[in-house]
Amino acid sequence: MKVHLSHPERQVEVRGPKRVKDLLRDLNLIMEAHLVIRGDDLVTEDELLKDEDQVEIRPVISGGS
Amino acid sequence: MNCKKCTIKAVIGLPRHNAAFCKACFNEFVLEQVTRAIKGERMFGRDDRILVAVSGGKDSLALWDILLKLGYKADALYVDLGIPGYSTKSREKAQRFADGVARTHEAKLLIHKVEEEEGAGIRELADLIHRPTCSTCGTIKRYQFNRAAVEQHYDVMATGHNLDDEASRLLGNVLHWQEEYLDKQGPSLPASVEGFAKKVKPLYRLSEREVAAYSVLNRIDYIVDECPMAKGSKMLLYKDVLNRLETESPGTKQAFYCGFLEKQARAPRQGSGQAQPAPASMAEKDRATLHPCATCSQPTTAEICSYCKMMARAKAGSTR
Ligand code: SF4
Numbered sequence: 589m590k591v592h593l594s595h596p597e598r599q600v601e602v603r604g605p606k607r608v609k610d611l612l613r614d615l616n617l618i619m620e621a622h623l624v625i626r627g628d629d630l631v632t633e634d635e636l637l638k639d640e641d642q643v644e645i646r647p648v649i650s651g652g653s
Numbered sequence: 654m655n656c657k658k659c660t661i662k663a664v665i666g667l668p669r670h671n672a673a674f675c676k677a678c679f680n681e682f683v684l685e686q687v688t689r690a691i692k693g694e695r696m697f698g699r700d701d702r703i704l705v706a707v708s709g710g711k712d713s714l715a716l717w718d719i720l721l722k723l724g725y726k727a728d729a730l731y732v733d734l735g736i737p738g739y740s741t742k743s744r745e746k747a748q749r750f751a752d753g754v755a756r757t758h759e760a761k762l763l764i765h766k767v768e769e770e771e772g773a774g775i776r777e778l779a780d781l782i783h784r785p786t787c788s789t790c791g792t793i794k795r796y797q798f799n800r801a802a803v804e805q806h807y808d809v810m811a812t813g814h815n816l817d818d819e820a821s822r823l824l825g826n827v828l829h830w831q832e833e834y835l836d837k838q839g840p841s842l843p844a845s846v847e848g849f850a851k852k853v854k855p856l857y858r859l860s861e862r863e864v865a866a867y868s869v870l871n872r873i874d875y876i877v878d879e880c881p882m883a884k885g886s887k888m889l890l891y892k893d894v895l896n897r898l899e900t901e902s903p904g905t906k907q908a909f910y911c912g913f914l915e916k917q918a919r920a921p922r923q924g925s926g927q928a929q930p931a932p933a934s935m936a937e938k939d940r941a942t943l944h945p946c947a948t949c950s951q952p953t954t955a956e957i958c959s960y961c962k963m964m965a966r967a968k969a970g971s972t973r
């Protein structure tokens with residue numbers, strides 16, 4: 589599956605099927621700081637992602653004041 | 654994972670509430686949490702005019718959206734900082750939301766351009782006065798939001814600070830024992846003196862991830878990129894630390910911040926070991942120390958307010 593990441597913006601290819609929670613763990617990202625979006629929809633951490641899925645991992649934490 | 658309320662497929666899990674929700678039930682949860690914040694902290698009522706500080710980011714646009722959905726009268730102010738590449742983009746997001754959503758509620762967007770009124774973008778100003786960009790930015794935003802709120806007769810100013818913002822700020826203040834700042838860390842700061850708008854943070858019960866999820870689920874088009882100046886900020890470090898703790902034990906952020914609020918509400922401050930009279934309320938303290946700035950007449954603790962001092966230094970710097 590194609591996984592879109594931000595900060596910095598990049599695409600990585602990951603072999604499915606894979607659970608959201610394992611995908612985040614493999615990429616060393618924590619759930620509390622990210623949303624996982626498949627196509628246009630938010631998915632929960634137990635969701636199984638397939639090879640043909642388009643996935644975005646969106647960081648939700650911003651700095652500044 | 655299924656929705657805890659209606660048992661259809663969930664779109665988000667909330668470990669700290671031991672829950673998971675579908676879109677409809679999550680939206681309901683968000684509106685409930687914000688209502689609880691507004692009522693519990695006596696932030697504002699139905700007839701009050703609210704000015705929302707918007708940046709084009711997820712928190713402030715979600716806040717504006719939620720307040721309008723709840724039926725409050727809320728306009729917004731965007732401060733254009735003149736940061737190349739970032740300001741134009743974030744301003745477009747705020748404008749798009751104003752045209753697409755806010756207009757149907759008869760709410761409007763006000764815009765303040767730093768380059769027009771202060772004479773240069775935020776980064777040039779910071780260079781001129783030899784101060785970090787973020788602190789220059791903070792002074793200008795605080796000043797302009799307050800001024801707009803007071804001059805245009807808004808009853809209260811609302812910002813999109815979420816639980817992560819408040820918990821990480823509290824952590825920073827506690828780590829450095831900046832006790833003087835702890836006073837001002839509540840979600841509702843009264844208009845203590847003439848010329849100071851009341852300030853509230855209706856999203857303080859929602860985590861940053863929950864606010865982002867609300868924006869994504871409700872198709873709010875916000876700017877995902879960060880302000881380039883935020884890179885490497887201490888706040889990001891504190892948030893990261895707290896989120897690691899949160900992952901290990903869900904509910905940590907809320908327990909930390911809300912526990913602080915409860916303590917603050919209950920206990921009179923301890924003095925130097927001796928019994929002290931009940932501490933003056935913040936409003937009383939403010940009344941005792943604040944008076945109008947000699948230049949612009951907004952309230953300040955000094956002769957001239959920090960904004961006017963900054964602008965004077967910038968002017969001197971640019972003519973040199
Ligand atoms: S990161 Fe700094 S410069 Fe950018 S908006 Fe926040 S306070 Fe202002």
Ligand SMILES: [Zn+2]
Pocket residue numbers: 656657658659660661674675676677678679
């Ligand atoms: Zn449901």
Ligand SMILES: [Zn+2]
Pocket residue numbers: 946947948949950951957958959960961962
């Ligand atoms: Zn002044």
